[in-house]
Amino acid sequence: MKSHKQIKDWGLGLTTPLIIAGPCSAETPEQIEQICKEMKEENMVPQLFRAGIWKPRTRPGSFEGIGEEGLKWMEIVRHNLNIPITVEVGNAAHAELALKHNVDVIWVGARTTVNPFAVQEIAEALRGSDVPVMVKNPMNPDLDLWVGALERMHAVGLDKLAAIHRGFSDAYDKRFRNKPNWSMPIHLKRVWKGMEVINDPSHIAGRRDGILEISQRAMNFGLDGLMIETHHNPDKAWSDAKQQVTPKALKEILTAIDFKEPLEAMAPDEKLQDLRRAVDHLDDQLLDILQERFAVIDQIGAHKREHHLTVFQSDRWKDVMESRTKKGVDKHLSEKFMKELLYCIHEESVKRQEKQLREAEALKK
Numbered sequence: 001m002k003s004h005k006q007i008k009d010w011g012l013g014l015t016t017p018l019i020i021a022g023p024c025s026a027e028t029p030e031q032i033e034q035i036c037k038e039m040k041e042e043n044m045v046p047q048l049f050r051a052g053i054w055k056p057r058t059r060p061g062s063f064e065g066i067g068e069e070g071l072k073w074m075e076i077v078r079h080n081l082n083i084p085i086t087v088e089v090g091n092a093a094h095a096e097l098a099l100k101h102n103v104d105v106i107w108v109g110a111r112t113t114v115n116p117f118a119v120q121e122i123a124e125a126l127r128g129s130d131v132p133v134m135v136k137n138p139m140n141p142d143l144d145l146w147v148g149a150l151e152r153m154h155a156v157g158l159d160k161l162a163a164i165h166r167g168f169s170d171a172y173d174k175r176f177r178n179k180p181n182w183s184m185p186i187h188l189k190r191v192w193k194g195m196e197v198i199n200d201p202s203h204i205a206g207r208r209d210g211i212l213e214i215s216q217r218a219m220n221f222g223l224d225g226l227m228i229e230t231h232h233n234p235d236k237a238w239s240d241a242k243q244q245v246t247p248k249a250l251k252e253i254l255t256a257i258d259f260k261e262p263l264e265a266m267a268p269d270e271k272l273q274d275l276r277r278a279v280d281h282l283d284d285q286l287l288d289i290l291q292e293r294f295a296v297i298d299q300i301g302a303h304k305r306e307h308h309l310t311v312f313q314s315d316r317w318k319d320v321m322e323s324r325t326k327k328g329v330d331k332h333l334s335e336k337f338m339k340e341l342l343y344c345i346h347e348e349s350v351k352r353q354e355k356q357l358r359e360a361e362a363l364k365k
């Protein structure tokens with residue numbers, strides 16, 4: 001897999017869990033100054049200060065960001081708090097301006113990640129610089145698109161990379177502003193070894209009282225940091241008012257989180273090794289059972305071929321689904337898990353039987 005530099009090797013003195021905080025948008029020099037002041041007073045200076053300078057808005061008419069002027073205020077923050085700064089870029093012009101103002105870390109937003117043209121344009125604009133780039137997940141849960149955006153950065157020589165999980169747009173589930181998909185960062189870490197994923201609970205929850213819970217879950221899953229929108233007067237913020245927290249509330253949230261240790265960093269103890277051996281053994285049994293089940297499925301397939309029957313049998317399938325789901329639920333397995341598992345098994349069954357049919361037909365010819 002592509003080699004990249006992890007957050008600790010970006011040369012900015014950052015460590016994980018990386019805490020990034022700052023307002024959704026830079027609004028005025030006074031606003032930025034006040035946030036810094038309260039961060040200092042609360043002894044809650046993050047490792048990296050964020051602010052949106054250009055805001056991609058769903059509909060025209062809302063605040064679209066202060067523009068280049070805000071970058072000058074950000075440079076003052078760096079001086080004032082003595083920490084690096086990060087802003088979002090959405091096109092090549094933004095990227096060039098960010099470099100001109102020595103922004104320490106650049107991030108690509110979800111609405112940009114979905115567009116490979118825009119991502120490529122940004123990558124080209126950053127070519128030759130050594131700036132670290134964090135890529136937010138695309139709006140839709142498409143792992144390849146996310147990985148692809150990171151690859152585009154890597155291909156122009158940018159090797160200080162990280163990802164941000166900010167959740168995914170969902171038409172129906174309105175419990176979140178952007179629904180988290182915890183498997184997605186785990187898959188990303190699997191396909192790109194060592195890729196760190198920061199979590200953005202502000203955009204996932206969409207409301208400040210949901211931030212702690214989402215942050216805790218992100219830490220439970222082993223994500224590598226948090227980006228939390230912070231404003232001295234959240235209710236009066238020019239964008240994302242509902243999801244921003246004060247520096248004081250940020251401190252309370254961070255104090256309440258139980259930060260977990262990544263297990264990879266230490267050797268598993270005896271107890272854990274024993275339990276894992278038990279899991280290994282059970283998985284072997286599970287595979288034997290599956291092998292047996294598919295052997296019977298193949299026999300049913302042969303029977304269907306002889307008797308000219310279709311592979312998919314809806315009444316039987318409905319019965320299998322309902323009875324197994326109920327049995328699973330009685331054994332404290334979730335209904336969702338049971339259905340997903342059974343769908344998966346059934347799909348494989350009908351594919352195998354259909355393949356048998358195709359092969360038999362090919363032999364006849």
Ligand SMILES: C=C(O[C@@H]1C=C(C(=O)O)C=C[C@H]1O)C(=O)O
Nearest residue numbers: 300311312313316317320346349
């Ligand atoms: C095995 C069969 O073929 C298909 C596979 C099923 C399964 O995996 O349990 C059930 C119904 C069919 O759609 C069958 O007809 O019994």
